[in-house]
Amino acid sequence: MAEVLIIGAGPVGLFMAALLLQDGVDVQVLEQRGAPELQSRAIGIHPPALAALAGTGVAETMIAEGVQIRRGMALAGGKCLARMSFASVSDRFPFVLSLPQARTEAHLERRVNELGAGALHRGVRLTGLSDDGTRVSVEADTASGTVRNSAPLVIAADGVRSTVRALQGIDVRVKEYPDSYLMGDFADGTGFGPDAALFLSGAGIVESFPLPGQLRRWVVRLGPGDATFGGPDAGGPAAGGPGADARWLMGCVRERTGLAIDAGTNSMLSRFGVRTRLVPRMVAGRVVMIGDAAHEVSPIGGQGMNLGWLDAAALAPIVSAAVRGQDVADRLRTFEGTRLRAAARAARQAEINMALGRPLTDRLLALRNRGIAGVAAVPPVNSLIARRFTMH
Known part of the structure; x- marks a missing residue:
């Protein structure tokens, strides 16, 4: 007892x-x-959670092992449209910890x-x-x-x-969403260092986050034509095992971002759908x-x-x-x-977050990207969004 x-x-x-x-x-x-x-x-571990974890004496060792993400970038067409700093969200933990x-x-x-x-x-x-x-x-x-x-x-x-x-x-209460994603961890050859990157592609957003050990996580929003794991459509994640799926992810990242990742360095691969349960x-x-x-x-x-x-x-x-x-x-x-x-x-x-990353027509893509760039250019609004993103 x-x-x-x-x-x-x-x-x-x-x-x-x-x-x-x-x-x-x-x-x-x-x-x-x-x-x-x-x-x-x-x-991702946000500042309020780090403050809570610190109360049990584990935060310091976790921070020493993880990567401190102090800013994020939004990119499109090879150009940086916006930057977001987490410097003002917390005096003690002005970053999102990646571990x-x-x-x-x-x-x-x-x-x-x-x-x-x-x-x-x-x-x-x-x-x-x-x-x-x-x-x-x-x-x-x-x-x-x-x-x-x-x-x-x-x-x-x-x-x-x-x-x-x-x-x-x-x-x-369950709410299902139409969104699904494929993510994988690979060796990091981007040069982004500890920065997070969001690629605003019309085919669907690509997210990229640094990990310890010179690795980087890539998250791709799958489109309606992309098959699921084990599916018959060879154009999507293929029925040829994890290696084929890693190569598909590599090709998708290259097509949407212009960056090359080495499929042979893949250490984790997972597809997930989205729902809310409350x-x-x-x-x-x-x-x-x-x-x-x-x-x-x-x-x-x-x-x-x-x-x-x-x-x-x-x-x-x-x-x-x-x-x-x-x-x-x-x-x-x-x-x-x-x-x-x-x-x-x-x-x-x-x-x-999901709505901003869904596939868009060229006209809507241009409107979304201009909107994101415009909002990020206003410091008080940029700071407010950073606080919302980090659970403040």
Whole structure:
């Protein structure tokens, strides 16, 4: 028995555990995966999240390993139309940190193990959950058989396919978008250094972000004629395996940006569609959902993982107070309303980001590009957009 059970040991669950453990709360973390996930999708860590992570003592080592993105560029036709600096968004962290999610999780897991040896349990698949109003009991399968745990409070940080959410019977509002993307990591030969770059092509936007180890991530918005993985259309990502898909991405980047990347240096490749999932409530009895279990937003803009961390940072002092016997009902209601509004704002921002990157006719492309250049040329507006982009 523990004071708090956390379901899920992704970046949000591990951060939640670290926050509570360092405040003296007895925490047990149950994770279905037997080992950490090595492939990284999320890479961007925004200043408010860095400030929260600093509270657990992991930010400095993450910053030392990652790449500090201090500005972004919008390019079209080989010319730079606009620049955006993050210098004014934060006195302490005037940048977006680029660090692969697998490395972020490794830093957080190390901290959890330092604070509570034996708190993290892997290979535990949740199969049942019941809330009697005073404690929550869970049942799970492990390699050794069925185990049962209970705690006064359960925090669900088990992702977009949350088992806790399903067992609780909580509906989720889903919105599907027509957008889909192909992204991959390659050796960086651009000369952009630590800058992010957005290529405003009429065929669809191309995003490019630096990664540690002289790598760069490329994200291509797929058009209606581009096939999916394994699809029959040889003109799109091909049914010839990852090598063929990397070559297709290379050709697409060259066509839309004029830059060459070496397909042979590809180290990660992933196609993803876009949807929004939002729960109507994050608190259900003695169960609280945070991160992707409560809200999934488009990866375009890189706010999803950060949103979950800010959930955890807001929830941690409430949980600590509850463990010490305080009445936190009003604080939980405030937390829920505030974080649901934050998720809705992030979803709207992601919709704007996606809309700006969709394929356009030549006339609309020219209008969009002139608009972006004009807006960026007004310093107060440029600064405001930079703050919105970095979750301020």
